[in-house]
Amino acid sequence: MNKARTNPLNxxxxxxxxxxxxxxxxxxxxxxxINSFKTRKAIFREPLALPSADSFSMxxxxxxxxxxxxxxxxxxxxIVTVVSLTFILVFGAMAAFALSEYRxxxxxxxxxxxxxxxxxxxxxxxxxxxxxxxxxxxxxSLMALILVYTAQGLxxxxxxxxxxxxxxSDDLKNAGRIDGLSEYTIFFRLVLPLVRPAMATVAVFNMIxxxxxxxxxxxxxxAEETKTLTLGSQVFIGQxxxxxxxxxxxxxMAILPVLVLYVIFSRxxxxxxxxxxxx
Amino acid sequence: xxALTLTNVNKSFGDVHVLKDINLEVEDxxxxxxxxxxxxxxxxxxxxxxxxxxVSSGEVSIGGEIVNATPxxxxxxxxxxxxxALYPHLNVRKNMSLALKQEKQSKQVIEERIAEATRxxxxxxxxxxxxxxxxxxxxxxxxxxxxIVRHPKLFLFDEPLSxxxxxxxxxxxxxxxxxxxxxxxxMVYVTHDQSEAMTLADKIVVLRAGRVEQVGSPMELYNNPxxxxxxxxxxxxxxxxxxxxxxxEGDTRTLGVRPEDLFQSDQGPLKASVQHVEHLGGDTNVIAxxxxxxxTARLFGQHDIKPGAELSFGIADGKSFxxxxxxARLRG
Ligand SMILES: Nc1ncnc2c1ncn2[C@@H]1O[C@H](COP(=O)(O)OP(=O)(O)OP(=O)(O)O)[C@@H](O)[C@H]1O
Ligand SMILES: [Mg+2]
Numbered sequence: 001m002n003k004a005r006t007n008p009l010n011x012x013x014x015x016x017x018x019x020x021x022x023x024x025x026x027x028x029x030x031x032x033x034i035n036s037f038k039t040r041k042a043i044f045r046e047p048l049a050l051p052s053a054d055s056f057s058m059x060x061x062x063x064x065x066x067x068x069x070x071x072x073x074x075x076x077x078x079i080v081t082v083v084s085l086t087f088i089l090v091f092g093a094m095a096a097f098a099l100s101e102y103r104x105x106x107x108x109x110x111x112x113x114x115x116x117x118x119x120x121x122x123x124x125x126x127x128x129x130x131x132x133x134x135x136x137x138x139x140x141s142l143m144a145l146i147l148v149y150t151a152q153g154l155x156x157x158x159x160x161x162x163x164x165x166x167x168x169s170d171d172l173k174n175a176g177r178i179d180g181l182s183e184y185t186i187f188f189r190l191v192l193p194l195v196r197p198a199m200a201t202v203a204v205f206n207m208i209x210x211x212x213x214x215x216x217x218x219x220x221x222x223a224e225e226t227k228t229l230t231l232g233s234q235v236f237i238g239q240x241x242x243x244x245x246x247x248x249x250x251x252x253m254a255i256l257p258v259l260v261l262y263v264i265f266s267r268x269x270x271x272x273x274x275x276x277x278x279x
Numbered sequence: 280x281x282a283l284t285l286t287n288v289n290k291s292f293g294d295v296h297v298l299k300d301i302n303l304e305v306e307d308x309x310x311x312x313x314x315x316x317x318x319x320x321x322x323x324x325x326x327x328x329x330x331x332x333x334v335s336s337g338e339v340s341i342g343g344e345i346v347n348a349t350p351x352x353x354x355x356x357x358x359x360x361x362x363x364a365l366y367p368h369l370n371v372r373k374n375m376s377l378a379l380k381q382e383k384q385s386k387q388v389i390e391e392r393i394a395e396a397t398r399x400x401x402x403x404x405x406x407x408x409x410x411x412x413x414x415x416x417x418x419x420x421x422x423x424x425x426x427i428v429r430h431p432k433l434f435l436f437d438e439p440l441s442x443x444x445x446x447x448x449x450x451x452x453x454x455x456x457x458x459x460x461x462x463x464x465x466m467v468y469v470t471h472d473q474s475e476a477m478t479l480a481d482k483i484v485v486l487r488a489g490r491v492e493q494v495g496s497p498m499e500l501y502n503n504p505x506x507x508x509x510x511x512x513x514x515x516x517x518x519x520x521x522x523x524x525x526x527x528e529g530d531t532r533t534l535g536v537r538p539e540d541l542f543q544s545d546q547g548p549l550k551a552s553v554q555h556v557e558h559l560g561g562d563t564n565v566i567a568x569x570x571x572x573x574x575t576a577r578l579f580g581q582h583d584i585k586p587g588a589e590l591s592f593g594i595a596d597g598k599s600f601x602x603x604x605x606x607a608r609l610r611g
Binding site: 180194 | 326329331350351352353356357358360361362363364365366367368377378381382425
């Protein structure tokens with residue numbers, strides 16, 4: 001490994017590959033961004049050109065701002081994503097801790113049961129979920145979405161986190177117990193910081209599908225005041241005409257918050273304070 | 280008052296019976312070492328004493344009080360772990376003060392205790408550092424400091440030296456011995472290294488497969504082992520075992536002789552061909568074969584013996600141990 005690192009040819013090849021991959025990955029985002037600042041004609045004439053003095057136009061953004069309550073959609077998406085993620089992480093981590101730390105009857109079975117959800121797509125249950133939401137009066141509320149997304153994210157979260165928590169040193173937890181820390185303190189102060197990279201992974205994996213989801217907002221919360229961003233943007237995509245300026249502008253704005261959240265989590269991914277805890 | 284009493288302690292994990300009917304007493308101020316091969320249940324026994332595992336049956340009492348249902352933090356114990364187990368997010372000072380804060384001790388008491396521990400362990404310069412900024416030996420001292428500040432009734436050590444290199448291990452071993460002399464608190468110490476056990480212990484408890492084989496002072500165990508296992512486990516180089524028929528025709532017992540009780544003598548009953556010689560300066564270890572049985576003789580001083588030489592060894596008077604085929608000691 002060290003040898004590969006010091007060989008300049010290898011380094012160059014490695015960086016070349018990474019840079020190429022970055023360019024490919026960023027290209028669609030880049031195209032969306034530049035085109036969102038162009039007139040409709042310019043978008044179709046030269047989709048890859050940067051906006052120039054005559055092709056520059058903010059018409060897309062203006063349409064988005066005028067049409068519907070874009071900020072409300074935005075806020076809805078944000079609330080749904082952040083609250084769902086919080087629930088997934090908190091409950092997932094707690095369940096994972098119980099499964100990995102305590103010996104009790106049915107521990108294995110419970111773990112398998114919780115992991116089963118990874119293999120069954122939640123959308124199969126859409127009809128039943130809708131009936132349930134109608135019965136509980138949660139239709140057209142953000143809570144409906146949050147509950148569904150939490151349920152959808154928990155299995156994988158429990159599975160990944162319990163694997164990671166098994167690796168946290170028993171001695172560390174036991175030292176905490178002898179020092180008189182409560183199980184909650186051990187969980188929140190000792191174990192969670194050590195599995196932070198895993199938490200961040202779970203967060204990133206769950207965040208993007210939730211933010212982009214169209215299915216459940218359309219079925220469970222299509223009302224004007226509970227529309228999410230993805231659903232709200234759909235008004236610009238018609239069966240016969242599509243307002244591309246508006247669609248691209250809406251997409252550009254939708255990328256931003258995910259980007260911010262991603263940056264926050266990915267820093268956690270990289271930073272690890274595990275070193276030095278135990279030898 | 281006994282520092283620790285274990286009465287008929289059993290522990291099972293599911294079907295695995297790990298500790299089998301353990302009875303043991305630790306006097307006030309005594310340094311007791313549990314030794315045994317890997318997997319014999321030493322750590323489990325220590326965790327049972329600490330309250331990190333419940334007993335399956337039996338009674339644990341610390342300082343005269345039955346603590347079966349007492350949580351670890353109220354048993355008046357402190358534990359030092361093999362992996363140090365320092366809190367990675369706290370600096371040395373906070374690592375040491377955490378337990379005291381949990382006990383709601385006053386600021387002044389905490390300050391005093393930390394000052395006392397850092398002085399004993401020479402940790403003054405490291406108080407503000409984080410565990411990741413310390414060497415292995417320093418981490419181990421912090422772990423010991425974290426135990427000292429609590430002023431426990433009983434210290435528990437689980438192989439505290441096994442992650443250190445040889446030189447540091449010697450030093451830290453001495454430090455622990457000094458600590459015991461200064462504090463005069465009872466200590467229970469787990470190791471699988473018999474030399475650590477011999478040098479530190481007031482009392483050694485030899486465990487095998489979850490059972491106590493023998494309890495006694497190091498010299499009692501060395502001079503008077505109850506069975507072949509204890510005889511072979513303590514002492515380095517280990518005791519030689521060979522069929523007694525090698526020296527007296529038709530004897531079915533097993534003969535055990537310590538390496539230092541073999542001496543070179545032309546009339547000696549053991550005719551051996553030398554395989555290998557270890558010159559240690561003060562001693563010379565001769566590894567030789569008697570028929571098909573390898574023996575080790577430890578000769579005092581320096582000897583010019585070459586591999587391949589044919590030698591005869593005698594056994595010092597009264598230094599032969601006999602065991603039956605199940606390993607039990609046969610006396611007389
Ligand atoms: N949680 C557990 N579940 C099942 N078996 C266990 C558990 N903990 C320990 N054991 C078993 O108990 C036995 C004793 O383990 P223990 O850790 O006490 O050994 P040890 O004497 O400390 O060994 P070492 O010197 O390697 O540390 C082992 O056979 C181990 O497999
Ligand atoms: Mg052990």
